[in-house]
Structures are given as C-alpha cells and as structure tokens.
Amino acid sequence: MIGRLFSRTSRSGIGIITIALPLSMFVILSFTASSFFTAQNLGNVGNQITALLIVSLGQLIVAISGGVDLSVGSMLSLTSAIIVTFDPAIVVPLAIAAGCVLGTVNGIGVAIFGVHPLVMTLATATFVQGLTLLVSPVPGGVVAPAIEALAHGRLFGLQPSLFWCAGAILLCWLLLSRSAFGLRLYALGANPRNASLNGVKVVGPIITCYVLCSLSAVAAGIFLTARVSTGDPTIGAAFGLDSITAIALGGVQLSGGVGSVPGVILGVVTLGLATNGMNLLGVSPFLRMAATGLLLLGAVSLQRRKTIGV
Amino acid sequence: MTDPGTLDHHASGSSAGGEMVRFEGVTKRFGANVALKDVSLVGHAGSVHAVTGENGAGKSTLMNLLAGVHQPSAGTIYLHGKPVVLAGPRAAQQAGISTVYQELTLLPNLTVAENLYLGREPRRLGMVDRSAMRREARSVFARIEVDLDPDAHCGDLTIAQQQMVEIAKGVAVDARVFIFDEPTAALNGPEIEKLERLIMSLKRGGNLVFYISHRLDEIFRFCDTISVMKDGSHVATQPASELTRDTLVSLMVGRSLDRFFPHRGTVRPEAPLAIDVRGLVPVAGAPAVTFALRRGEILGLTGLEGQGQREIIRAVAGQIAPVSGEVVHHAKDGTSTGLAPSPVAVARTGIGFVPEDRKSEGLFLPLAIERNIGIGMMRRSSIWSRARIDRPRLTGLLESMNVRATGPQQEVQALSGGNQQKVLIGRWLAAGVDILLVEEPTRGVDVGAKSEIYTLLRAFADDGGAVLMTSSELSEHIGLCDRILVVREGRLVAEMPGAVATEETIMTSALTGAPFRAHAGAAA
Numbered sequence: 001m002i003g004r005l006f007s008r009t010s011r012s013g014i015g016i017i018t019i020a021l022p023l024s025m026f027v028i029l030s031f032t033a034s035s036f037f038t039a040q041n042l043g044n045v046g047n048q049i050t051a052l053l054i055v056s057l058g059q060l061i062v063a064i065s066g067g068v069d070l071s072v073g074s075m076l077s078l079t080s081a082i083i084v085t086f087d088p089a090i091v092v093p094l095a096i097a098a099g100c101v102l103g104t105v106n107g108i109g110v111a112i113f114g115v116h117p118l119v120m121t122l123a124t125a126t127f128v129q130g131l132t133l134l135v136s137p138v139p140g141g142v143v144a145p146a147i148e149a150l151a152h153g154r155l156f157g158l159q160p161s162l163f164w165c166a167g168a169i170l171l172c173w174l175l176l177s178r179s180a181f182g183l184r185l186y187a188l189g190a191n192p193r194n195a196s197l198n199g200v201k202v203v204g205p206i207i208t209c210y211v212l213c214s215l216s217a218v219a220a221g222i223f224l225t226a227r228v229s230t231g232d233p234t235i236g237a238a239f240g241l242d243s244i245t246a247i248a249l250g251g252v253q254l255s256g257g258v259g260s261v262p263g264v265i266l267g268v269v270t271l272g273l274a275t276n277g278m279n280l281l282g283v284s285p286f287l288r289m290a291a292t293g294l295l296l297l298g299a300v301s302l303q304r305r306k307t308i309g310v
Numbered sequence: 311m312t313d314p315g316t317l318d319h320h321a322s323g324s325s326a327g328g329e330m331v332r333f334e335g336v337t338k339r340f341g342a343n344v345a346l347k348d349v350s351l352v353g354h355a356g357s358v359h360a361v362t363g364e365n366g367a368g369k370s371t372l373m374n375l376l377a378g379v380h381q382p383s384a385g386t387i388y389l390h391g392k393p394v395v396l397a398g399p400r401a402a403q404q405a406g407i408s409t410v411y412q413e414l415t416l417l418p419n420l421t422v423a424e425n426l427y428l429g430r431e432p433r434r435l436g437m438v439d440r441s442a443m444r445r446e447a448r449s450v451f452a453r454i455e456v457d458l459d460p461d462a463h464c465g466d467l468t469i470a471q472q473q474m475v476e477i478a479k480g481v482a483v484d485a486r487v488f489i490f491d492e493p494t495a496a497l498n499g500p501e502i503e504k505l506e507r508l509i510m511s512l513k514r515g516g517n518l519v520f521y522i523s524h525r526l527d528e529i530f531r532f533c534d535t536i537s538v539m540k541d542g543s544h545v546a547t548q549p550a551s552e553l554t555r556d557t558l559v560s561l562m563v564g565r566s567l568d569r570f571f572p573h574r575g576t577v578r579p580e581a582p583l584a585i586d587v588r589g590l591v592p593v594a595g596a597p598a599v600t601f602a603l604r605r606g607e608i609l610g611l612t613g614l615e616g617q618g619q620r621e622i623i624r625a626v627a628g629q630i631a632p633v634s635g636e637v638v639h640h641a642k643d644g645t646s647t648g649l650a651p652s653p654v655a656v657a658r659t660g661i662g663f664v665p666e667d668r669k670s671e672g673l674f675l676p677l678a679i680e681r682n683i684g685i686g687m688m689r690r691s692s693i694w695s696r697a698r699i700d701r702p703r704l705t706g707l708l709e710s711m712n713v714r715a716t717g718p719q720q721e722v723q724a725l726s727g728g729n730q731q732k733v734l735i736g737r738w739l740a741a742g743v744d745i746l747l748v749e750e751p752t753r754g755v756d757v758g759a760k761s762e763i764y765t766l767l768r769a770f771a772d773d774g775g776a777v778l779m780t781s782s783e784l785s786e787h788i789g790l791c792d793r794i795l796v797v798r799e800g801r802l803v804a805e806m807p808g809a810v811a812t813e814e815t816i817m818t819s820a821l822t823g824a825p826f827r828a829h830a831g832a833a834a
Contacts, residue, residue: 010463011419178437187417187428194415197379199400199429257419 011186012260013251017302021249022270029273033280041276043159047227049272050161051076051220052242053265056250057172058216059243060264064176064189065209066256067110067117072217072243074128075102076236079221081132084141084231091147095218102128103214107207125240132233141231151226164223168216173261175212181205190257238289245292246271248299271295329391330355330518331376331487336385338371341716345371348385349544351537353487358509358519360529360550363539363562367756369522372539373489376520377409378402389487400429408480409489414472418465422475423447425464426482450482454508470501477508488512489520494528506532524562524756526555538562562757570761571789572768574809577607583640584745584776585626585661590635592618592625596800598635603745605642608767608777610791610808612784613820618800619780620666620749626778627663627747628656642744642774657689662738664731666749666780672734675723679715680704682722682733686741700740707736712762728752728759735766746770748779752786764790784813798823 029036055072062069079095086094102124109120151160176182185205188195192202217236224235244254250267252259274295278288331353338346346368353359361369374380376387378396386393389405396402402409416425423443424431432442447460456474464472473493480488490509494502509532512519521533529536530550537547538561545561553561581604589598599622603609611619625632631651639659640646649656653663665671674682684699691697704718711732715725722733731752738746751767752760767777767790781787787794791808796819804819806826818824 174437180431180433180438183420183424183428183431183438186419190417190419194417195428197399197411197415198417198425199398199403257417 011258013253013258014263015251018251018263018266022266025273029277036280045272045276047161049268050164051224053165053268054168054216054220055239056243056246056264056268057168058213059247060252060259062209062213063247063252063254064185064259065206066189069213070121070240071125073236073239074125075214075217076221076239077233078128078132079218080225080231080235081136081233083225085136088144099214099218100211103211107210111203111206136231136233139232143229147226148229151223186257245296253303328355332388334386336382339383345542347542351544353518355518356513356516357535358513358521358533360521360533360536362524367539368542369539373522406485407487408485410476410493412492416464416472421461421463422458423460426479450478454481470497487518491522572765575606575771575792577604577792581605586638588636590625591633592621594633599802603776603778605774605776606771607792608771608790610787610794611780611797612787612794613797617797619797623747623780628653660743661745662743664734664748668734673722676721678719679733680718683737683740686737689741707740711736727754728756731755744775746777750781751779784816796820
C-alpha cells in the first residue's frame with residue numbers, strides 16, 4: 001500500500017517531503033516559539049487556514065485538469081464586497097451567481113477559445129478586482145448577524161471553522177476520488193487527446209472545474225467576511241498565489257493529472273504553519289510575503305516532472 | 311504454451327465468413343490534400359485482414375475513419391450490412407469497433423481497471439464502483455489469458471502489457487472489429503508471439519481484425535487477406551496465400567525491387583579528394599582513424615550498433631569536438647581548408663550534415679517547406695541581410711526532388727518521413743554544398759521514397775559531390791555505397807568495394823575485426 005502510494009505514477013502526488021515538511025515545522029516551532037503549542041494559537045492557525053484550505057481545494061480541481069486559476073483572490077474580495085453592500089437576504093445567492101458567471105467565463109476561455117489559463121484568469125482577476133473596488137471602494141460596512149453566525153456560532157461546542165473544513169474536504173474528496181467525474185478529470189488532465197479517444201468529453205468538465213473553483217472562492221469569501229465581521233475589497237488579494245503555493249507544497253502537479261485532497265491538506269498546513277511561525281517569531285509581514293514566493297519556487301522545483309502527461 | 315480459449319461472444323457465430331465491414335466509395339480530404347480517393351473495401355468476419363502500403367498511402371486514414379477519429383468527406387461505411395455514421399471515437403466503440411493505436415492511448419496515472427472502464431464506469435449509488443470494476447477487469451483478463459494486476463498504474467506497465475490492456479478494452483465491450491495499428495513496433499519476440507496468439511483467438515471467435523503494418527514477415531504470418539493501398543487509393547485485396555513477398559512489394563511500390571537502388575558510380579582511385587581525415591580521435595579513449603572521401607563517391611561507415619560510426623561522422627561534421635586529429639576539406643576549385651570543430655564553420659565550408667533524428671536535430675517542424683529550405687540559401691549571407699527566398703530555384707528543387715506537398719507553404723511537420731528527408735537534403739542542395747554527411751538516410755522513410763532518396767544521393771555524387779553516410783541497414787550500404795568502411799570498437803577494421811560486399815563479408819568484419827577478403831580464400 002505504501003509502495004503504491006509513493007509509486008512513480010501514483011496520482012496522489014504525495015511524496016516524503018509533502019509529509020515531512022509540515023511535521024518538521026510543527027516540531028521546530030514547538031521548541032522555538034513558546035506560544036506556539038497552545039490551544040489558543042493552534043485554534044488560531046485552524047481559523048487562519050480554513051479559507052485557504054477551501055480555496056486550495058478549488059484550485060486543486062482546476063490543477064488536476066491541467067489549469068490554474070488566479071482569479072480566486074478577486075472572487076473572494078468580490079464576495080466580501082457583495083455581503084456588505086446588498087440586502088442580506090440576497091447576498092449569498094448573488095455571490096454564488098457571480099461565482100458561476102466568473103467560472104463559466106474562465107472555463108469557456110480556456111476550454112473553447114484555447115486561452116492559456118494563466119492569461120485568462122489573470123485577465124478576469126483584474127476585471128473582477130476592478131469591479132469589486134467600484135462596488136465597495138474602501139473597507140468597512142456591516143455584516144448581517146445571520147452571516148456572522150456562520151463563522152462565530154458554535155455547534156456542539158466546536159469551532160465553526162471545523163465544519164467548513166470538513167465539509168469542503170468531504171465534498172472535494174467525494175468528487176475527485178469517488179465520482180466518475182473525478183476519474184475522468186484525472187484522465188483528461190494527464191492527456192486530453194487520449195482521454196477523448198477513450199470517450200471522455202473534454203470541454204464540459206473543464207468549464208465545470210473553473211466554476212467549482214470560483215464557487216470555492218465564494219465559500220471562502222463568505223466564511224472570511226463572517227469571521228472578520230466587516231467588508232474588505234482587497235481581502236482576497238493574497239489567495240491566488242497562496243493557494244497555488246499550497247497545492248504545489250501538497251505535491252499537486254501543475255501540468256495536470258496528479259494531485260489529491262490529503263496532499264492539499266498537508267500543503268495548506270505547511271503554508272499555515274510557516275505563516276504562523278514567522279508571525280510568532282516576529283518576522284516582518286513583507287518578509288513573510290517574500291518567503292511565500294520562495295516556498296512556491298521551492299515546491300515547484302521539487303516536483304517530479306515529465307513523469308505524467310507531459 | 312497454452313492456447314487462449316476462443317473468444318466467441320455470440321455463440322451462434324452464424325456470421326463467420328460473412329461481410330462485417332464495407333467501405334463504399336470512401337474519400338477523405340484534409341483541406342486541399344486528398345488522403346483517400348474513392349476507396350471500396352470489404353472485411354469479413356473471422357478474418358485477419360492486413361492493410362498495407364507505404365507511409366502516407368492512406369492506410370491509417372482509412373482505419374481512422376472506421377475508428378471514428380475522422381469522418382469521411384464522401385462515401386459510406388457499412389457495418390454488418392447497415393450504413394453507419396461514426397461521429398467520434400466513442401460512437402465507434404459503441405458500434406463494436408476497438409482500436410489499438412500505435413501510440414497507445416492509456417492514461418499513465420490511472421490504474422489498469424480504471425483505464426479499462428474509463429468513460430463507462432460501473433456505478434453504485436452514483437459513485438464509481440471500484441470493486442465491480444476490478445472484478446470485471448479480472449474476468450476479461452481471464453478470458454484473454456493475460457496476467458495483469460487491475461490495480462497497477464498503467465504508467466508502470468511495459469509497452470506490451472499496455473497493448474494487452476488496449477486489447478482487453480475491446481474484449482470488455484464485446485467489440486467485433488479490432489484495428490491494430492503497427493502493433494509490433496515496440497515489441498520483442500516472445501511478446502509478438504503472445505500478440506499472435508491473441509489475434510488468432512480473436513479470429514477464431516468470428517471477429518474481424520484489421521492489421522495495419524508494412525512489416526512483410528508479420529503480414530504473412532498473421533493475416534489471411536491483404537489489402538494494399540497506394541497514394542490514397544485501394545490497389546488490390548487478395549488472399550495472402552495468393553501473394554508472395556515480391557508480388558506484394560511490387561503492388562506497394564508499383565515497381566519491382568531490382569530497380570530499387572540506382573546504378574553505382576565509377577570512382578577512379580585517383581579521383582580528387584573531397585575530405586581527408588587524418589588521425590581523428592573523435593572521443594576520449596577512441597583509437598585514431600584515417601580515411602579519405604573522394605569526389606563522386608558514396609562512402610559508408612558501417613558496423614554493429616554503437617561501434618563509433620556515429621562519433622566519427624559527427625566529429626567530421628563538427629557536431630562533437632574531437633580530441634585530436636585533422637579533417638581537411640578539399641574544395642572543387644582545389645583549395646584546402648582544415649575544418650574547425652564547429653557546425654557553423656563546417657557548413658560554411660560547404661559540407662551539409664543530415665542527422666538521423668531529423669525531427670529534433672534537422673528540421674524546423676512548424677515552419678513551411680520554403681523556410682526550411684530557404685535557410686540553406688542564406689547560409690553565407692550576413693545576419694543583417696534581407697531574407698529573400700529564390701522562389702524559381704526553390705520550385706525547381708522541390709520538383710526535381712519530387713517532394714509531395716500541397717505547396718512550398720506547407721508545414722514540414724505535416725509531411726511524411728520521406729518528404730521531410732527530401733526537404734532536409736534539399737536545404738543543403740539549395741545551400742550549394744559539395745559534400746553531404748548523412749546519418750541513416752532512410753530511417754522512417756517508406757519504400758518508394760527510399761528509392762528516390764538513393765537516386766538523389768547518387769545524382770549528387772555523380773555531379774562532383776561526395777557523400778559519407780552511416781546506416782543501420784546493411785542492404786543500404788551494399789546497394790548504395792561505392793566503398794564501405796567497417797567500424798569495430800572505433801577502429802576501421804575493413805574496407806570493401808560496395809559492388810562485391812555482402813551482408814556476410816560485412817558481418818564477418820564487424821564481428822571479428824577481420825579485414826576484407828574478396829571471394830574468401832581466392833585472394834590468398
């Protein structure tokens with residue numbers, strides 16, 4: 001079983017480093033930062049990484065198809081702006097509708113018009129960010145109590161972030177590892193031509209991937225806005241790069257066909273621990289940003305390339 | 311050796327021998343190119359039916375129509391007597407047509423069972439039922455008697471095992487028509503035997519097997535019926551028992567084999583030198599070699615694979631920097647230049663190099679024919695000069711080489727191997743070189759174009775040029791070269807005139823390092 005897990009052609013993408021990195025970070029931080037191993041701080045880490053985990057799982061779906069979505073950050077910000085701007089009764093359906101539109105546009109651009117995913121989603125990311133700043137130019141606004149409850153209310157005495165994480169993980173795992181859609185997605189991510197020769201449709205599933213990814217950003221946006229209890233038109237700015245870094249750390253191959261939910265969880269934990277650790281150790285936030293860039297570069301260079309689908 | 315059981319899906323087997331597939335007046339155009347012209351052909355149940363012909367003859371296009379990859383521009387395909395429209399690969403699979411492509415279509419990141427059922431996964435509660443998938447995969451493998459783990463990742467399998475999975479895919483959907491496209495290209499002896507047993511059991515089960523290949527041995531070994539294609543047309547369909555290798559080859563090329571190689575040159579020993587190689591040590595540790603190439607001559611470097619032929623020709627071409635030694639070029643006007651070990655310097659001197667891997671080392675695949683050749687015309691121009699292609703000369707060149715293309719604007723990647731090779735040689739002809747260094751002149755080139763390339767090289771030598779070549783085909787050396795040098799462990803162990811060399815004399819020297827003795831014994 002373990003042999004198969006690490007097989008050269010396994011599609012989980014999980015390697016020794018994927019597992020060792022978060023573990024060693026955990027151990028090192030327990031010793032170096034006195035306030036790290038406390039219930040308070042670990043709860044904080046959990047809260048901090050919830051939104052990133054949700055977005056990264058969406059990013060995973062797109063990455064398996066062989067694409068990438070840079071517009072998740074803007075979608076998250078737009079969701080935040082929508083929640084504090086419109087009538088509380090319609091904000092959630094409105095945000096979901098916006099997510100569907102953005103995902104469909106991204107998907108059509110990539111799958112039908114053949115625009116490179118980086119270019120396509122960078123363009124829509126810029127467009128949506130502009131739109132967000134039009135709707136709500138400055139941070140502020142009030143979040144309706146019903147929505148705040150989504151991140152603050154306690155169910156069975158447990159943190160609501162736990163339910164958000166569990167829900168996102170379960171949905172994504174069912175989709176990728178249990179459904180026919182997931183199996184076909186791995187197939188077309190590895191080699192679209194061969195997948196189509198085997199009777200797998202290509203265009204529809206790719207558009208669906210981008211829609212699901214945008215919806216994950218909407219979900220993360222609702223959670224995050226509820227948690228901070230106010231609107232912020234640039235709250236998602238870092239999520240595009242962070243989610244890509246997280247999945248790369250989780251062994252997801254950005255060329256498609258390789259990646260798994262457990263891998264992404266590990267990647268998100270790694271990035272979350274790195275951020276929290278630097279925070280506790282008093283590292284400048286700008287240096288933290290620089291470190292994220294280096295982590296992405298490191299994670300991508302560690303990937304086995306030309307093994308699958310290239 | 312056990313014999314797989316008969317794969318009879320339809321116990322009645324009533325259709326055995328009956329018509330299964332009929333192409334009726336099928337034409338396929340790609341843009342202005344006509345790939346298939348009015349082809350009519352019938353395949354019968356319980357038959358292994360070879361579809362053969364040169365590269366680019368249209369055999370793969372014909373099979374792609376049946377596999378649903380392309381749709382005919384005109385004409386109809388009948389399956390079991392009824393006209394069918396095969397709108398896509400999936401439609402063809404559903405109609406019971408299974409294809410084993412030359413480039414296998416398995417997904418490396420999926421397991422064997424997942425590949426087998428991709429696109430039609432068994433479901434349970436809306437989710438993929440993996441245990442059912444595994445179970446059914448095992449039963450299919452049992453039916454065709456192959457031993458494969460349904461949970462293995464396809465990327466970990468050998469080519470032969472992957473092929474078995476592709477065949478199993480067809481058996482799993484109860485396909486009645488199987489298409490094999492050059493299935494043995496990557497297989498070894500025992501694997502080919504295993505494939506033969508599988509094909510024979512498909513045949514006994516009353517299925518129709520189309521076997522696309524231009525390997526004559528296998529065609530006569532596996533097939534009972536042979537269809538020959540040429541230039542997009544169907545030439546003939548005959549029972550294999552009524553054909554011999556010679557009649558089959560002449561159907562394929564439309565000419566008999568004795569005209570395959572051009573006349574040999576008449577090189578006098580005192581002909582002027584073209585290249586003088588003195589004490590050349592191509593790579594560290596190799597022995598020094600000394601030989602001369604004369605005007606009007608085609609000289610072959612032969613031997614077993616990897617004995618140093620490649621290093622010698624590449625050192626002469628300036629592709630690798632030799633450890634020591636000297637290569638002197640003698641131009642037609644009598645001037646001599648020592649060659650610097652750089653591809654650019656060698657080309658400027660007037661020596662063209664045609665590498666064995668023309669796709670990655672020789673041609674600019676996405677560029678048009680005229681640009682691939684035009685770059686040769688600009689060999690001596692300054693980098694700041696205007697790039698102008700001498701069109702009349704280009705057209706004349708393409709015509710004289712008989713390049714089959716839609717026009718000089720066609721991308722080189724769309725050409726067949728033979729035409730690509732002509733374009734590459736044409737680049738050097740346009741550049742006006744007087745010496746050609748050619749690796750594997752006809753690798754991946756079909757029979758008809760081979761002969762044309764031989765003629766082209768011979769004409770170049772007759773015109774005062776000179777050719778140094780390597781080839782892994784002994785018959786090519788014997789048929790084409792004026793003189794053959796046998797290389798063994800980097801050393802030139804024997805020299806023989808092409809006219810008297812035989813596969814035996816070459817192999818004797820290549821294996822033992824013994825010098826050449828004409829009419830063994832008589833010379834002593």
